[in-house]
Amino acid sequence: MSAKRDRCRICLKWFVPSAHEGKRQQVCGRRACQKERHRRDCAAWRKRNPDYDREDRLRRRIRAEETPETETRKTVTPLAGFRWDKVRDAVGLEVAVVVEETGAAVAAFSQSMQTERNGPRTGGKEAHVSPR
């Protein structure tokens, strides 16, 4: 019986690939190697999707710390109909995100101003504006 053996890409030791993974398995089953493989996969993924993290970090950076994320996201923004992927293509990621967040902030502000104006008289409505 001659089991097919492969060399682990990480520790470079020979191993017998598990039957169902067959040719696709390039890393042995040792925990350290599996962990390293996962790390490399993630790094490769980030390299293929460089904007993913960048956008997230930028959003967090330009958003006020205490802004409750879900409240802002739920706000109906006047820019909601924009094709942000197209905007991004045109002006670049940074500008698109800044404009988008500005739109959300303006919408939230005008909404809170409206509620403030109507709030005390209509009663009960002010509760959802400032959850703090």
Ligand SMILES: [Zn+2]
């Ligand atoms: Zn290994």
